[in-house]
Amino acid sequence: MTVKERLRPAGNDVLERLAAALGTGGVVPAEPRYLEEPRGRYHGRAAAVLRPDSTEAVATAIRICADARVGVVPYAGGTGLVGGQIMEQAPAPVLLSFERMNGVRSLDLTDNVMVAEAGAILADVRDRAAKAGRLFPLSLASEGTARIGGLLGTNAGGLNVLRYGNARDLCLGVEAVFADGSIHHGLSAVVKDNMGYDLRHLLIGSEGTLGLITAASLRLFPVPSEIATAWVAVPSPRAALDLLGLMRARIGGVISAFELIHRRAFEFLAETMPQIPLPPAFETDWVVLTEAGEGPGANLEARFMDLFETALRAGTCTDGLIAQSEAQRQSFWTVRETIPEANRHVGSISSHDVSIPPSRLAEFIDRAGPALAALEPEVRINCFGHLGDGNLHYNVFPPKGRDRRAFDTMRATVKSIVHDLASELGGSVGAEHGVGRLKVPDLVKYGDPAKLRAMRAIKAALDPAGILNPGAVIEAG
Numbered sequence: 001m002t003v004k005e006r007l008r009p010a011g012n013d014v015l016e017r018l019a020a021a022l023g024t025g026g027v028v029p030a031e032p033r034y035l036e037e038p039r040g041r042y043h044g045r046a047a048a049v050l051r052p053d054s055t056e057a058v059a060t061a062i063r064i065c066a067d068a069r070v071g072v073v074p075y076a077g078g079t080g081l082v083g084g085q086i087m088e089q090a091p092a093p094v095l096l097s098f099e100r101m102n103g104v105r106s107l108d109l110t111d112n113v114m115v116a117e118a119g120a121i122l123a124d125v126r127d128r129a130a131k132a133g134r135l136f137p138l139s140l141a142s143e144g145t146a147r148i149g150g151l152l153g154t155n156a157g158g159l160n161v162l163r164y165g166n167a168r169d170l171c172l173g174v175e176a177v178f179a180d181g182s183i184h185h186g187l188s189a190v191v192k193d194n195m196g197y198d199l200r201h202l203l204i205g206s207e208g209t210l211g212l213i214t215a216a217s218l219r220l221f222p223v224p225s226e227i228a229t230a231w232v233a234v235p236s237p238r239a240a241l242d243l244l245g246l247m248r249a250r251i252g253g254v255i256s257a258f259e260l261i262h263r264r265a266f267e268f269l270a271e272t273m274p275q276i277p278l279p280p281a282f283e284t285d286w287v288v289l290t291e292a293g294e295g296p297g298a299n300l301e302a303r304f305m306d307l308f309e310t311a312l313r314a315g316t317c318t319d320g321l322i323a324q325s326e327a328q329r330q331s332f333w334t335v336r337e338t339i340p341e342a343n344r345h346v347g348s349i350s351s352h353d354v355s356i357p358p359s360r361l362a363e364f365i366d367r368a369g370p371a372l373a374a375l376e377p378e379v380r381i382n383c384f385g386h387l388g389d390g391n392l393h394y395n396v397f398p399p400k401g402r403d404r405r406a407f408d409t410m411r412a413t414v415k416s417i418v419h420d421l422a423s424e425l426g427g428s429v430g431a432e433h434g435v436g437r438l439k440v441p442d443l444v445k446y447g448d449p450a451k452l453r454a455m456r457a458i459k460a461a462l463d464p465a466g467i468l469n470p471g472a473v474i475e476a477g
């Protein structure tokens with residue numbers, strides 16, 4: 001009998017104990033919004049939603065669930081794209097939502113650290129930092145809904161990884177509840193701490209399978225006073241990488257974003273969300289959206305002009321547009337951030353979140369398209385992503401006018417073509433969204449066997465009854 005088979009459904013007796021422990025509003029019915037996810041591929045089930053209002057309440061709830069062998073699925077903003085926050089199969093677990101733990105506990109301008117609770121919404125955390133004259137650089141299209149617990153649970157990436165790193169790079173420490181109900185008090189404000197295993201990094205990216213993050217100390221940065229943002233038309237992904245190399249040589253580490261977008265994204269936006277103002281109609285298939293920020297006197301716009309002229313002469317770019325106002329800059333980013341929604345309206349056959357070493361990235365794009373066209377010539381590919389860190393969202397759509405459901409049988413083959421190639425080129429098939437439930441077989445197929453053994457051993461040691469997010473990331477033995 002597997003660990004998962006030994007779990008029990010959350011029956012009335014357990015729910016009554018939980019309700020008594022968590023107080024008014026602490027246990028609520030699992031409304032449909034908790035059981036759906038952005039791409040509509042998973043439909044969850046849960047006996048109830050727990051809404052603890054403190055770390056101690058989380059610990060109490062976990063102890064009750066451990067005692068009753070009931071699965072607990074942590075739930076933050078529900079924007080995860082790999083089904084990590086959704087459990088479909090019996091026995092019915094409880095969802096543990098952090099929505100009532102959404103405060104900022106402290107903000108220290110000398111340490112440059114903000115301690116935020118797991119339920120704090122990313123946009124609110126960014127606003128709070130901005131009001132204090134600091135930048136919290138994690139930024140992604142779902143920031144109005146995604147919460148700190150989920151962002152750290154998945155080690156989210158987003159638009160500014162090139163300069164500031166992933167979520168784990170922005171976190172100095174976490175407070176977390178383990179499967180036995182014990183509380184790890186790790187809200188460190190120091191950068192250097194080599195005292196033993198770094199549990200922060202074990203918990204970040206573990207998608208709620210090893211412990212529940214209840215709060216985190218987040219790193220704050222200076223706000224760049226000068227920002228330059230531009231659309232740049234490039235003849236190919238290879239040219240885009242050359243342009244990035246030129247930018248790095250000329251303006252170095254202040255480039256915060258370098259997004260590659262195929263014109264298909266603009267076609268989808270025009271088709272499904274015509275209210276979004278698109279960039280100028282460049283002649284190339286590929287466009288880059290790039291941004292850099294620095295302190296006063298950096299003269300970034302002039303330096304952008306200068307380097308784009310060099311790139312034009314070298315044939316690395318063919319055209320461009322530098323934002324002339326904050327409103328124009330925002331409108332550039334609105335385009336980029338709306339692409340996932342347009343994709344959702346069109347409906348993909350299969351979506352992929354892959355990382356490729358930059359030296360092989362153009363080869364990936366050159367080979368993946370023809371391999372998929374051999375399967376279905378009219379298939380539409382919307383490839384866009386964070387080129388600066390090698391992360392592509394390589395999404396495959398049905399031919400125009402066709403419904404994705406007609407291609408359900410093709411999905412597994414499409415996925416294998418994309419993932420096999422990413423893996424062959426030394427990349428990752430789960431770059432920034434995580435494993436969730438969607439990529440459990442991929443982790444087994446593409447993962448290093450020694451790493452998988454170590455992961456199973458860690459899971460068994462920290463959660464022997466397998467109650468934390470059962471079935472996510474790794475199947476417990």
Ligand SMILES: Cc1cc2nc3c(=O)[nH]c(=O)nc-3n(C[C@H](O)[C@H](O)[C@H](O)COP(=O)(O)OP(=O)(O)OC[C@H]3O[C@@H](n4cnc5c(N)ncnc54)[C@H](O)[C@@H]3O)c2cc1C
Pocket residue numbers: 038073074075076077078079080081083084085098118139140141142145146147148149150151152153154155156157158159206207208209211212213214340341432433436469472
């Ligand atoms: C429009 C759109 C754009 C997106 N863009 C990006 C992007 O650019 N980059 C990117 O990386 N992702 C992106 N995502 C994916 C998603 O926003 C991220 O995965 C985000 O980190 C999930 O946060 P959440 O609060 O919604 O978490 P949820 O979806 O609620 O949960 C995600 C995972 O974390 C676990 N979890 C939740 N809370 C905790 C906790 N307190 N402790 C431990 N584990 C926990 C859950 O069980 C689940 O496994 C995008 C999603 C959408 C819909």
